[in-house]
Amino acid sequence: MKKMWRRKIDPGLGEEFSSLNKRLLNKNGTFNIVKRGIEPRLYDIYQYLSNVSLERLALFILGFYLLINLVFGVLYLLCGVENLHGADPNLPPFLNAFFFSVQTFTTVGYGVLSPHGMAMNFIVTLESLLGWVGFAIITGVVFSRFSKPNVRILYSNNALITPVDGGHVLQFRLANKRNNMLMEMEAKVLLMVQDVTYERNYYHLKLEQASQHFFPLSWTIEHRIDKDSPLYNVTPAQLREQRAEVLVLIKGYDEAFGHHINSRFSYRYDELLWGARFKRAYDTDESGEVVFNLLKLHETEQVEGEPAT
């Protein structure tokens, strides 16, 4: 609280820490911050299912399905085997009850296995309702997975310090990994450096072209390192010492789904290439078609007469 009225830039990531070894922004766009004291809620399970990999979602559904049928299988057993008509005498009673539960929960209901007596029928009443509601939930999860913005931006592995016209630019490039139409892209770039007292400082880096209407090709984002730049006359060793990190914030609009999208990335001091430049990643083929190759996004070459990192 000692410096109350200063107007420092803090994007909300905190300024004072007792030690810092880790990078601020992970490669997948999350922050290195752990939150304690959150009470779990059903909604969070739902959100978890909306975000896990498809493999895990499939496993979860399968596990839930088996569990439900196990539980109801046991319940049907407890009602007495004699109340489950049509049971196969060659199968153990539990398996008969389990398969009957499957046929009830999924509402297949062949009828070869059928419930008898009041208790059995009440459990059937409950389980078929559960099947109904469970299905509504799965439909919701499946749909919600697909109706969310799904953005996959590819960033070049390195940011470059490239000599241009006697000066230098900090530059990196990015491309849409998917074939959908992204529009109205905007970029914001921050430099984070940290002093000996573990205090973090954030600086905006001014960009040559901070927005772009369409995004079918790669987009090279450039910051000119002139006298107003916090990177002016800074050496690789200094950036290392300050554990510098370049934070990249991208916004845009997914036309097909009408979503606004966000993406984050960061380049740490050891991911900057000094004296390199990008190779062009697109060209025209014989038929006149413009071909852009995502795999070439990372390709750089050393500029002659420049010291490498």
Added chain:
Amino acid sequence: MKKMWRRKIDPGLGEEFSSLNKRLLNKNGTFNIVKRGIEPRLYDIYQYLSNVSLERLALFILGFYLLINLVFGVLYLLCGVENLHGADPNLPPFLNAFFFSVQTFTTVGYGVLSPHGMAMNFIVTLESLLGWVGFAIITGVVFSRFSKPNVRILYSNNALITPVDGGHVLQFRLANKRNNMLMEMEAKVLLMVQDVTYERNYYHLKLEQASQHFFPLSWTIEHRIDKDSPLYNVTPAQLREQRAEVLVLIKGYDEAFGHHINSRFSYRYDELLWGARFKRAYDTDESGEVVFNLLKLHETEQVEGEPAT
């Protein structure tokens, strides 16, 4: 209408009342205003179901399911017991009809119980359509519950009047109770005071930092009580007399779902702590990870030499 051309701030909450005992803004973000003359609509039932607690939704679905089966059970009875083939003679006829309805509505249809004759079959035709449509509605309700913005902001229990640099600030802090990524947070703070004629007046409180890009930690919102502030030289007793209330309006953006979110809160005169300050709520652990504890959000300490409330 006497003061037509004045340009007073009214956020839409009214200015003239005959008496006011209650707080303006409840702790859950709703207003203390009752609306009369609303015609109920089916849509409102739907919206109600999208907003009630999960327990109530479950009860509602269960009740609706039992009711439907009760009604159709009676209808099947009216068609004559002899038209329900396969009925269990050990069960009362109504229960047979009820369980047949369950098997029809959920489309389990074992077939042990089966309809006979034209009337019975027409009711089956109707009920299975109803099951179909009812299921579509439940799916809609379930999905809509989860596709809506779900925001849970934790506000510090008190707003503080903290001495800083010889002056004072009004401050409070907030954090995201969930683990999702909120972005582009904006805050607006209003002071409402009320004079002896029960007229309400609203004032904007200027904030030190009214927006924040990310929100993984807590956010301390500060209003400097300088000469331009409506709180300048105001005493606790005066605020009590005027039934002062600080209204907090928060906006943001839920990245994963692409929703804009809103949150409201208020601090009444008796929820202000004079001469206190917040303790820091986050720190780094041994591994260098930043740990933020939600439970510490409310923690304050008295500033030495300052009078308490």
Added chain:
Amino acid sequence: MKKMWRRKIDPGLGEEFSSLNKRLLNKNGTFNIVKRGIEPRLYDIYQYLSNVSLERLALFILGFYLLINLVFGVLYLLCGVENLHGADPNLPPFLNAFFFSVQTFTTVGYGVLSPHGMAMNFIVTLESLLGWVGFAIITGVVFSRFSKPNVRILYSNNALITPVDGGHVLQFRLANKRNNMLMEMEAKVLLMVQDVTYERNYYHLKLEQASQHFFPLSWTIEHRIDKDSPLYNVTPAQLREQRAEVLVLIKGYDEAFGHHINSRFSYRYDELLWGARFKRAYDTDESGEVVFNLLKLHETEQVEGEPAT
């Protein structure tokens, strides 16, 4: 095209017509414009179903359901009655086929009626797929009806020309007919008049308070008729002659669903009340609760000494 470079306001509703008897904007917010040459598309059926009244939607679903079962009933008949096992000899063959279709389409499948032979089984294969897909479509329609913005704004029956401070204001008021939370309301008001050559002219009317943060009470929108107003010194007779129409455009934000909402309304020359003012529509009850009565929204009283319309 004679007046190309003028900068007239046209909100997109056209300027030149050969005759005009009807109002420009209907009371439900649609325009009196008919579009020809639209090719119908399946998507439009879907959108129609998302917008019709619930009664019509129910009728449509019922009709569609009966039609499907009629068609498949006939198809099953064509396969030969002998291939429908378990048919009730007391019912006409078509009814047996119809009920079998119902049990297949809804996937109830009791099994008392069952298909036999290749043709029959292939039709069953088709119909149960259709039931599957049809159900997905109904679920989509139901959900889409509820996930769309649903805004019901109540406008006062009349706009008033009210004497204030020696001058006049044009005013009307509006309220949210539902109990949901609308926020960040904005209003735009246009005056449309039309001259003898059937050319329409549009004027913006400047508002005293063109936006409002919350909307739990009524909102009175006022335009001061000063020297800059197109209504300055205009008489009721002149407005009638010019077939004047006041167009009201409201925007806002539905907090619970995260939708932006729009509403339109218009007051024609014969819906203006001269010399009247609104009565207050809200008050506090004994418990201190603010009570707002929607039914009082239209209540006005004549101002003494002012000529009525």
Added chain:
Amino acid sequence: MKKMWRRKIDPGLGEEFSSLNKRLLNKNGTFNIVKRGIEPRLYDIYQYLSNVSLERLALFILGFYLLINLVFGVLYLLCGVENLHGADPNLPPFLNAFFFSVQTFTTVGYGVLSPHGMAMNFIVTLESLLGWVGFAIITGVVFSRFSKPNVRILYSNNALITPVDGGHVLQFRLANKRNNMLMEMEAKVLLMVQDVTYERNYYHLKLEQASQHFFPLSWTIEHRIDKDSPLYNVTPAQLREQRAEVLVLIKGYDEAFGHHINSRFSYRYDELLWGARFKRAYDTDESGEVVFNLLKLHETEQVEGEPAT
């Protein structure tokens, strides 16, 4: 990289190519750019299904359904025919297994065909789960098709260079092909020309009215070709030589669904009509109703005394 610090307009479509025969923007709004190196993902199949024609979607669903039943039909056969009770001896064993799979996957489950033994019942357990999940996916695809913005803008076939007041305007017009309410339309128009070194240059064309509140009629977008226009004193031959293309970007808001919508179009040098003007596309009928005919949108007439293209 030779011209680093210039501030050229690039909407993100690239500037340097080795040859260019094709138009930049296709008539359906996509770009003539091919992206290589994209790894396919399940999500992309989903998005593909959300965008293909309805005929293809129907074919896909049918094919998927048949494939699933073929695979499970084979699996059931492998369990041994004797474990499929109730099989029709007049049908080949595979068909019995196939129809049993249909009845299981769609959960019709008549029960005439029924599983026997552990292996058979486990496959049934799996298939009915698959039917459940498959159905959730289809529901998601169907709903997502309809919940996406669906915008169909009709553009006039030609852009016109029309003589007005001694000068010229570039103009074209557009209309909403559907009956839904589009609002808050905005237009941006770029001119792309390309020099002998295959470098593309982009220019903004200033519009007379770049936005329009409503869109029930046609909207004529005009650019005045004055001294500041890049089209000033340019001849048809020059535009042909530079392979000029006028890029049109439209934004708006679909009121009913609360979506923001986008549309793109382009006019190439050979789609400009010199010396022509548009005929009016709307009029009032006898009842005073305004009638707008989409089919008249393209109608133009040559201006007297002007040279045609």
